[in-house]
Amino acid sequence: AATVWECYIYNPVATLPSVQGIVRLIDRVKQQTNGELEINLHLGGSLPIKASDITAAVGDNVVQLGDDGFATGTIPITAILRLPMLLQSYQDLDKAMAILRPHLDEAYGKRGIVVLGQYAYPFQVIWGKKKITSLDDIKGLKLRVTSVEQGEFVRRFGGVSLPLGSPDVAAALDRGVVDGVFTASSGGGLTWHDLLKYRYAFPTSYVNSTIVVNREAFEKLPLATQKFLRDAGADSATWATAEMQRQEDEVTARFGKEGMILTDASPAEVKEATEKLRPYWDEWATKHSAEAVSILKEIRAAIGR
Numbered sequence: 001a002a003t004v005w006e007c008y009i010y011n012p013v014a015t016l017p018s019v020q021g022i023v024r025l026i027d028r029v030k031q032q033t034n035g036e037l038e039i040n041l042h043l044g045g046s047l048p049i050k051a052s053d054i055t056a057a058v059g060d061n062v063v064q065l066g067d068d069g070f071a072t073g074t075i076p077i078t079a080i081l082r083l084p085m086l087l088q089s090y091q092d093l094d095k096a097m098a099i100l101r102p103h104l105d106e107a108y109g110k111r112g113i114v115v116l117g118q119y120a121y122p123f124q125v126i127w128g129k130k131k132i133t134s135l136d137d138i139k140g141l142k143l144r145v146t147s148v149e150q151g152e153f154v155r156r157f158g159g160v161s162l163p164l165g166s167p168d169v170a171a172a173l174d175r176g177v178v179d180g181v182f183t184a185s186s187g188g189g190l191t192w193h194d195l196l197k198y199r200y201a202f203p204t205s206y207v208n209s210t211i212v213v214n215r216e217a218f219e220k221l222p223l224a225t226q227k228f229l230r231d232a233g234a235d236s237a238t239w240a241t242a243e244m245q246r247q248e249d250e251v252t253a254r255f256g257k258e259g260m261i262l263t264d265a266s267p268a269e270v271k272e273a274t275e276k277l278r279p280y281w282d283e284w285a286t287k288h289s290a291e292a293v294s295i296l297k298e299i300r301a302a303i304g305r
Helices: 017-032 051-059 076-082 090-109 148-156 166-175 185-195 215-219 223-257 267-288 290-303
Strands: 003-009 037-042 065-068 113-120 124-128 142-145 160-163 180-183 198-205 208-214 261-264
Touching: 003 017, 003 051, 017 037, 017 113, 017 208, 017 223, 037 223, 051 065, 051 113, 051 208, 076 090, 076 148, 076 208, 076 267, 076 290, 090 113, 090 208, 090 290, 113 215, 113 223, 124 185, 142 148, 142 166, 148 160, 148 198, 148 267, 166 185, 180 185, 185 223, 198 223, 198 267, 208 215, 208 223, 215 223, 223 261, 267 290
Parallel strands: 003 037, 003 065, 142 160, 142 180, 198 261
Antiparallel strands: 065 208, 113 208, 124 180, 124 198
């Protein structure tokens, strides 16, 4: 009889590249094991699991496989990649993700979880129902963020931040609970662009997600299947990151043709924001742990910032 696993992800839309990456993983493992491991995919909102509770759901074996993009509360070190204005290029991101990976393995391991891979969305930029074409326009706006760290960027420019998981965003925009969101075109932009009018291409930060499995369930699998899973998870993460990068400009241009108002950030604005947020990086690390201080120091040395 086949072993059947359940997989839960935070995204509610199956066509997103990040979701398609998980589908690639599931299909590849099923093929490689000749159907001996079947994984049922559940989209965000289809199970009574909050996006921020996916870590716990996998650790408790409620689901065996998860796409954990809102783990900053349960695995705080994941948030180091989201510190606003710290990482300012894909090269910075690659270096930081490589430095972070062994620490992810250790932190998740303490919760009985195995990390298969980590991927990242393109820059999280600012989208609005109301006019937002400059940093000054943030003042007074209620903006959906994916983490406390992203919320700090909003706070320092006079806005109000509201952390929301992906399944809750559309309703919040529709009801006016938030005036806009932080996301990428090839991420939430594909889902929510009809509810938004402005896209301000301010490169605040990246958002990372970790593909994880319950360790007990994983170790019950044959060694060959464990290897298939590890390889498929790493491939899925690499593919999702690259595919979203590939789609980002193309999707953004399409939104512009459909009437969305597109504004680029100026170098002066990026410099202003970097200097305003620079003190926060050390504040964040010191508040969290000696490990966070050490990792941040290593990342800053690697990227020269």
